[in-house]
Amino acid sequence: MDIDQKFCQLYEQTYKRTAALITVRCRQTADIGDILQEVYLELYRLLQRRGTDYIREPEAIIRRLVRQQLFRYYRGLSKRQEVYPEPDENSDEIEPADIAALSVEEIAEDHMILEWTDRYLSEKGELYRKIFHLYYRYGQSVPEIAQLLGRTEGDIKNKLYRTLKEIRNHWRGDLP
Numbered sequence: 001m002d003i004d005q006k007f008c009q010l011y012e013q014t015y016k017r018t019a020a021l022i023t024v025r026c027r028q029t030a031d032i033g034d035i036l037q038e039v040y041l042e043l044y045r046l047l048q049r050r051g052t053d054y055i056r057e058p059e060a061i062i063r064r065l066v067r068q069q070l071f072r073y074y075r076g077l078s079k080r081q082e083v084y085p086e087p088d089e090n091s092d093e094i095e096p097a098d099i100a101a102l103s104v105e106e107i108a109e110d111h112m113i114l115e116w117t118d119r120y121l122s123e124k125g126e127l128y129r130k131i132f133h134l135y136y137r138y139g140q141s142v143p144e145i146a147q148l149l150g151r152t153e154g155d156i157k158n159k160l161y162r163t164l165k166e167i168r169n170h171w172r173g174d175l176p
Contacts, residue, residue: 006052007044014062019138021066024148027074029129038069117167124163131160 001009022035042065046054055061121129127149134140134148142160146153 001052003044003047003052006055007040007047010043010047010055010058011040014058016138016140017059018062018066020134020140020144020148021063022070023130023133023138025066025070028126029133031073032133035066035069035073038073039065042069113171116170120167120170121163128159128163131156132163135160 018039019032019036022032022039023029026032026035039062043061046061046065121132130149131145134145135142140148142153142156146156149156
């Protein structure tokens with residue numbers, strides 16, 4: 001198996017868990033994409049240096065790389081003055097045909113809803129944003145999120161479903 005094939009195999013095998021682990025440990029959800037990219041870049045470099053047979057326990061290597069990259073990222077954060085936009089929610093490329101099929105009003109309305117929801121979650125706090133990212137973006141179950149965040153399932157359900165209810169009520173016109 002060559003390096004590219006091994007990398008793809010490890011990526012498919014570990015991505016969901018890695019993204020969840022980074023989401024739990026990062027300071028801000030906007031940093032997830034950068035750190036995740038650095039982890040897998042380092043994994044690829046490791047495969048290039050050591051070969052495909054070096055990695056016997058992919059989960060252990062990934063956990064170590066996550067710890068290292070979180071440390072490097074936040075240690076160097078004070079030195080950097082760049083601002084990075086938050087990654088796309090679905091990280092899919094937009095096809096021109098999809099854009100042509102939507103009206104300007106639909107695009108503006110979708111953008112407004114996403115911006116409002118993001119602001120609302122920001123006001124609720126970073127914990128709420130992490131719960132939403134883990135649940136909707138990375139497909140983690142409530143018990144998995146509770147374990148990752150060190151909270152009870154009831155607490156996670158409460159925060160998730162109560163916030164969803166508040167968002168629905170806002171868009172129905174029940175809240176200001």
